Amino acid sequence: MRYRYFPGCTLKGQAKSMEDTAMAAAAALGIELIELDEWQCCGAVYPLYEDELISLLSPVRTLAAAAGEPLVSLCSACHHVLKRAQELMQRNQDARHKVTDFLEVEYSGEGRVLHFLEVLRDDLGFDKLTEMIKKPLEGRKVAAYYGCLLLRPSKVMQFDDPENPTIMEDLLKTLGAEVVKSPYRTECCGAYLSVTEEGVASDTVARIIDSARQAGAEALITACPLCRYNLENCSREDGKEPIKVYYFSELLAEAMGLPGESTGADGSKEEVAQR
Amino acid sequence: MAERNTEQIEKIRDVVAQDLLSGRIDLLLGWEKGHYWWQSRPLFARSKKDLDKLVWDPFCAVNLSRYLPDELKIHSKVGVLVKGCDARAFNRLLQDHMVQRDRVVLYGLPCPGMLDxxxxxxxxxxxxxxxxxxxxxxxxxxxxxxxxxxxxxLLIEKCRDCLYPNPVVYDQMLFSPQGEKSAPERFKVVEELENLSAEERFAYWEKELSRCLRCYACRQACPYCSCRECFVEQENPRWQGRAYQTSENFMFHLVRAYHGAGRCIDCGECERACPVGIPLQELNRKLIKDINELYGDYEAGLDAELEPPLLTYRPDDPAAFSEK
Amino acid sequence: MPRIGIFICHCGSNIAGTVDIEKSIEAARGFPGVVHVDEYRYLCSELGQDLIKKAIEEHNLDRVVVGTCSPRMHEVTFRKAVTEAGLNPYLLEVANIREHCSWVHKDIEKATPKAIALLRAAAAKAALNDPLVAPSVEVEKRALVIGGGIAGIQAALDIAEAGYIVDVVEREPSIGGRMAQLEKTFPTLDCSACILTPKMVEVAQHPNVSLLTYSEVEEVKGFVGQFDVKIKQKARYVDPVKCTGCGICYEKCPAKTPSEFEMGLAKRKAIYVPFPQAVPNIPVIDRDACLYFRKGRCQICAQECPPQAIDYEQQDQIIERRYGAIIVATGFDQMNPSHYGEYGYGQHPDILTGLEFERLFNASGPTGGKVVRLSDGKPPKKVVFIQCVGSRDKARGMNYCSKICCMYTAKQAILLKEKVPDAKSYVFYIDVRTAGKGYEEFQRRAAEEYDVAYLRGQVGKIFPESDHLMVHGVDSLSGKTIEIKADMVVLAVASVARADAPEVGRLVGINSDSYNFFNEAHPKLKPVETHTAGIFIAGACQAPKDIPETVAQASAAAVKVVGLLSKDMLQGEACTAEVNQAECSGCLYCEAVCPYSAISPVEIEERYHGGTLKRTVVEVNPTLCHGCGSCTVVCRSGTINLKGFSNEQILAEVDAICLQR
Amino acid sequence: MIIATGKSSLIDEMKVQSGQNPAECYQCAKCSAACPVTAAMDLLPHQVIRYLQLGLEEDLLKSKTPWICASCFTCAARCPRDLDLARMMEGIRLSMLRRREGNKFGPADLTPEQLEKLPQQALVSGFRKYNK
Structure with missing residues (x-):
């Protein structure tokens, strides 16, 4: 299984542990992730205005660079932007001509654009993954947190049922964890509002964390560095035991018995594989 | 002289000769050399001896399936060598009930494209x-x-944008198939014409169609023209004026093109047959493109079981005025 | 050469005000074949018709053109007039110089040449008109009603009362349909069973009605007056003659399966009647649930049945009958709202659809008439009703309004308050639609007297939390977001066409709209007719509707059927398709596009090179042909012609308009 | 309130650029019911569409709501009219940014603490959304 890999800005910085653990897991699973030679930040948000073609240059260059090979990313936002940019290139000939002419690349919407979770589910198969689990996360009560960008708009993303997704729960089950289902798992964390309106993000995060806690979760997993930042930094002091937030790949690597470390959003590091 | 592909021709002859001798077929439609070395014309072989003339070279462009309806009137079982386009023409004729599947033996020839x-x-x-x-x-x-x-x-025009070089229907495939093809420029000219204003487009076609002699060679070569009596020849009513006027030429070519809507297999024989070089395939391709856009992707002649989009009726066809 | 007479009508000033009659007459005299031209103030009057009749005799006319109003108005009148004068009615041609000319123009200078062109075209066509004869068809005096809900019951009763024989085919073991599932009916709160059951019994006992329950229509052939229908009567495995309806069999039956009648909220036995008031009161064995059929042992019902009515060997029967007319009354389904993930239907037992909630009120329903939560059996104290789930939703549901939900929600909120006095209802609505006698008053009573809170807005998501459902909604009037800790949520889901409606439509030969509801022939003036003569529709198979409207439509359909059956003979269509077989190439595309199966292939022999050759061409069955013209359009060589509208005639009209500007 | 002409170039531009027609909204307010960040809004999402329908450009320009929208697409996912409200919000934001020729937010607005803590993704997103 060979894929081109697009890391995106945060995975080379604050979310390095997501990349490290995912790469380690992929290597052990025989999934070849070949980082694109030259890549730029995807833009983090997909431009919603028809004439915002400038913002499409970077994702389209990335898509073209994959040269028709399946393109994998780990970060929800990167995946969202790439997937939607591809859909636009397929649907809107005019935009495609303008962007590709400007970039001087050939691209007409070809190639699969995948999130690493999809590779695990669809290409590898969770059944196959089960065989590779060396240290099942027995007794760990973990809830999945999806957020928005992986699921919506579902017509384009075609990732999972947008209201009742199961992919992360299925992964957790495979990893041997006790899956906790929290009703707020697809509610937005507040995204980039934490930059300007931290209070708003605090409200949304509080609901998400309370809900997970009430459902009995001790930890959350996410596929988005910004979700993780918000969940960890915008949760209010309420005197209750804080909930741990992991990247899905960190628990994956841990259950596979791979060495690695988790980098908290505050930059602090802790060993995960040895727990 | 074109160098003969002796090995391939021998193989075809061996297979076909056996069927002719055994009575599996009583006629073979193939190709023989024409007046010039760069021409190959239809061969009607009834005996093993006739097969000595058989050729398979880069000039076998003539679509042989077109001869089937007539030959089946006098022969009980006809064998025919089919390239990609001949095979799709066969499906076209099958859908039009002009041929019977069990009375035809198709020998598939993957086609490298013919030379111009x-x-x-x-x-x-x-x-x-x-x-x-x-x-x-x-x-x-x-x-x-x-x-x-x-x-x-060096390919002839019709082969340049051919998507299906391999026969899509056959009883026996004689050689290993050609690789997949793509035709990114298939609708390029159509798109260019669509971008013209109505006046410019009219002027373009007026110029092209003014040359038409109404020799009807395009019709004779065409596998979608399967009417017993063509509308242009009917007296009562007289659809087509007899005068050699551009407006009458328009009448002929536009009506013919519409008769091909959803039925044209894009084999390009009409354009190849035209003695004055009218780009007839552009008309047909415009309709192919429209059909695809309006009714979903449909490639005529690929599968005889699939109904052409304009030639069906379903009780659950929604009434247009109550669309969601 | 034909002898054509042209008659131009003034229609008072309707035509004469905008068309110069004198000039038109002058022009008409010069048309080829025209030997007589006249005009009259009102040609449709007795005097006007006499004028035409006299002229036919005096001038020996063999074609008549009238320049008048639309043929939809008076073609029949003038055809009758020329027939009385001895001409074939199809030798008359109407030039519509009113709707097509005088009414749509103001300038007499421009309207006059247009009227002349229309007259010239009509004359050119008339010259080519042939005498035509419409075939006549005997009428079978028996009607078929498909569907035994309230629509089918009402229609059957009305037809039977008018003295005609009628069969009702119902696929369930009992008639009654959706109405039988309801507890009470708005706006009077009548008990549904109390008003429906007497009708069920009446139709079952009517000497002119045969009930064919547990039966389905398999095939419909033929045409108005003579539909040949095959009906499959499924094996009940119970002898209806011996069975006394005592109910011991289903009391003793050990096998259980979800009850369709209870929307799956309760179980029924493998041998069962769907509900206590079932008509006929004869159980059926569900093969898929029956232990004997599945595993070959049990037979308790056979052992226990006092009259020994159980017959495991019974087979499906095919009944073949001829009917003069058919009413389709196959009802509706509820949309399954599972794909609205935000509402969580199917994920939580206390999130119900309207019809499921309705069953909780019924004494014989899944909770014995107690309104309780299915999760813990406690009465719900806070119930949230959500309107327009799947209705008025072009993104994930149906674009239309389901029409009944506003009213039944108000009804259910009232009934809830009566059953659980300390319950509080919240209704999230977009618009409250209460058009109907007594409806608005009823809904207002819910809001004013039964303490139902109407919140103008929608629900974004329902979050199940411990023992309640957290409903996140909004009230757009106050601009406030709203959170309700609800005990139960009721979704007013869209009413949709039956899943197999397209199949039924194909079977009987009627078409549907894009939602699969059957199409009426005209949205205003032919509300119960379909495009297929002799087939009528009633009830919610046409569009969502409530009981009063359904009953009214059923009676209307019955009247149409009675009118049809009262005739001994029907006049068929004269303008049918005909094939020139010599030119037909036998491509058979006409057969593929014919909606009435009137075209079929036929083999002919013809001479070829001294010998004979067999080949396939088509022929048209004129009694099946409706003259729609689809075949003539698809025939590339113009080999099929529509009598009365032949290619030659149409081209003659076009030439007459274009060539002589 | 007197509704003037109802004509607004901002709204016309928004319609073209977002491909969304506010007239298709029938004000069921499901967007507002679904939105996770309404607490901080001065106009609820459905009210924003109402203002668009009425052509109340001036009032919209004063509203905080478009800047609170986090582009989470929940509204669009659940809208029964198949409207993409996230696009409309983006439309208002962008048109305002382009009009003012100034940014809503820039690097200078960040505290040193934020600069250190915030993930790159948040900064890029923020600049994209609030900055032109």
Whole structure:
């Protein structure tokens, strides 16, 4: 299984542990992730205005660079932007001509654009993954947190049922964890509002964390560095035991018995594989 | 002279001769050399001896399926050599009930694309006397020496954007299939024409169609023209005026093109048959493109079981005025 | 050469005000074949018709053109007039110079040449008109009603009362349909069973009605007056003659399966009647649930049945009958709202659809008439009703309004308050639609007297939390977001066409709209007719509707059927397709596009090179042909012609308009 | 309140650029019911569409709501009219940014603490959304 890999800005910085653990897991699973030679930040948000073609240059260059090979990313936002940019290139000939002419690349919407979770589910198969689990996360009560960008708009993303997704729960089950289902798992964390309106993000995060806690979760997993930042930094002091937030790949690597470390959003590091 | 592909021709002859002798077929439609070395014309072989004339070379462009309806009137079982386009033409005729599947034996010939003499001559420069093919390249022999060119640059127009070089229906495939093809420029000219204003477009077609002699060679070559009596020849009512006027030419070509909507297999025989070089395939392709856009992707002649989009009725066809 | 007479009507000033009659007459005299031209103030009057009749005699006319109003108005009148004068009615041609000319123009200078062109075209066509004869068809005096809900019951009763024989085919073991599932009916709160059951019994006992329950229509052939229908009567495995309806069999039956009648909220036995008031009161064995059929042992019902009515060997029967007319009354389904993930239907037992909630009120329903939560059996104290789930939703549901939900929600909120006095209802609505006698008053009573809170807005998501459902909604009037800790949520889901409606439509030969509801022939003036003569529709198979409207439509359909059956003979269509077989190439595309199966292939012999050759061409069955013209359009060589509208005639009209500007 | 002409170039531009027609909204307010960040809004999402329908450009320009929208697409996912409200919000934001020729937010607005803590993704997103 060979894929081109697009890391995106945060995975080379604050979310390095997501990349490290995912790469380690992929290597052990025989999934070849070949980082694109030259890549730029995807833009983090997909431009919603028809004439915002400038913002499409970077994702389209990335898509073209994959040269028709399946393109994998780990970060929800990167995946969202790439997937939607591809859909636009397929649907809107005019935009495609303008962007590709400007970039001087050939691209007409070809190639699969995948999130690493999809590779695990669809290409590898969770059944196959089960065989590779060396240290099942027995007794760990973990809830999945999806957020928005992986699921919506579902017509384009075609990732999972947008209201009742199961992919992360299925992964957790495979990893041997006790899956906790929290009703707020697809509610937005507040995204980039934490930059300007931290209070708003605090409200949304509080609901998400309370809900997970009430459902009995001790930890959350996410596929988005910004979700993780918000969940960890915008949760209010309420005197209750804080909930741990992991990247899905960190628990994956841990259950596979791979060495690695988790980098908290505050930059602090802790060993995960040895727990 | 074109170098003969002796090995392939022998194989075809062996297979077909056996069927002719055993009575599996009583006629074979193939190709033989015409007046010039760069022409191959239909061969009607009834005996093993007739097969001596059989050729399979880069000039076998003529679509043989078109001869089936007539030959089936006098022969009980006919064998026919089919390239990609001949096979799709066969499906077309099958859908029109012009041929019966069990009375035809199809010998599949994956087609590398046929060569265009005028292009060869132009490329060669001098007096072209023969050619040799080598690994996708063509060596042109002239009085004054040899010249090499890319095969794909020498194809006849209809083969350039061919998507289906391999027969889509056959009883016996004689050689291993050609690789997948793509035709990114298939609708390029149509798109260019669509971008013109109505006046410009009219002027374009007026110029092209004014040359039409109404010899009806396009119709005779066409596998979708299967009417017993063509509308142009009907007296009562008289659809088509007899006068040689551009407006009457428009009447003929537009009505014919509409008769092909959803039925044209894009084989390009009409355009190849036209003695005055009218780009008829552009008309047909416009309708192919429209059908795809309006009714979803449909490629005529690929599958005889699939109903052409304009030739169906379903009780659950929604009434247009109550669309969601 | 034909002898054509042209008659131009003034229609008072309707035509004469905008068309110069004198000039038109002058022009008409010069048309080829025209030997007589006249005009009259009102040609449709007795005097006007006499004028035409006299002229036919005096001038020996063999074609008549009238320049008048639309043929939809008076073609029949003038055809009758020329027939009385001895001409074939199809030798008359109407030039519509009113709707097509005088009414749509103001300038007499421009309207007059247009009227002349229309007259010239009509004359050119008339010259080519042939005398035509419409075939006549005997009428079978028996009607078929498909569907035994309230629509089918009402229609059957009305037809039977008018003295005609009628069969009702119902696929369930009992008639009654959706109405039988309801507890009470708005706006009077009548008990549904109390008003429906007497009708069920009446139809079952009517001497002119045969009930074919547990039966389905398999095939419909033929045409108005003579539909040949095959009906499959499924094996009940119970002898209806011996069975006394005592109910011991289903009391003793050990096998259980979800009850369709209870929307799956309760179980029924493998041998069962769907509900206590079932008509006929004869159980059926569900093969898929029956232990004997599945595993070959049990037979308790056979052992226990006092009259020994159980017959495991019974087979499906095919009944073949001829009917003069058919009413389709196959009802509706509820949309399954599972794909609205935000509402969580199917994920939580206390999130119900309207019809499921309705069953909780019924004494014989899944909770014995107690309104309780299915999760813990406690009465719900806070119930949230959500309107327009799947209705008025072009993104994930149906674009239309389901029409009944506003009213039944108000009804259910009232009934809830009566059953659980300390319950509080919240209704999230977009618009409250209460058009109907007594409806608005009823809904207001819910809001004013039964303490139902109407919140103008929608629900974004329902979050199940411990023992309640957290409903996140909004009230757009106050601009406030709203959170309700609800005990139960009721979704007013869209009413949709039956899943197999397209199949039924194909079977009987009627078409549907894009939602699969059957199409009426005209949205205003032919509300119960379909495009297929002799087939009528009633009830919610046409569009969502409530009981009063359904009953009214059923009676209307019955009247149409009675009118049809009262005739001994029907006049068929004269303008049917005909094939020139010599030119037909036998491509058979006409057969593919014919909606009435009137075209079929036939083999002919013809001479070819001294010998004979067999080949396939088509022929048209004129009694099946409706003259729609689809075949003539698809025939590339113009080999099929529509009598009365032949290619030659149409081209003659076009030439007459274009060539002589 | 007197509704003037109802004509607004901002709204016309928004319609073209977002491909969304506010007239298709029938004000069921499901967007507002679904939105996770309404607490901080001065106009609820459905009210924003109402203002668009009425052409109340001036009032919209004063509203905080478009800047609170986090582009989470929940509204669009659940809208029964198949409207993409996230696009409309983006439309208002962008048109305002382009009009003012100034940014809503820039690097200078960040505290040193934020600069250190915030993930790159948040900064890029923020600049994209609030900055032109």
């Amino acid at each position: 003499y005028s292009r060869l001559a132009e490329e060669a420069g001098g007096n072209l006397v023969g050619l040799v093919e080598q690994n996708g390249r063509v060596i042109l022999k002239t009085d004054s020496g040899e010249k090499e060119a890319e095969r794909k640059d």
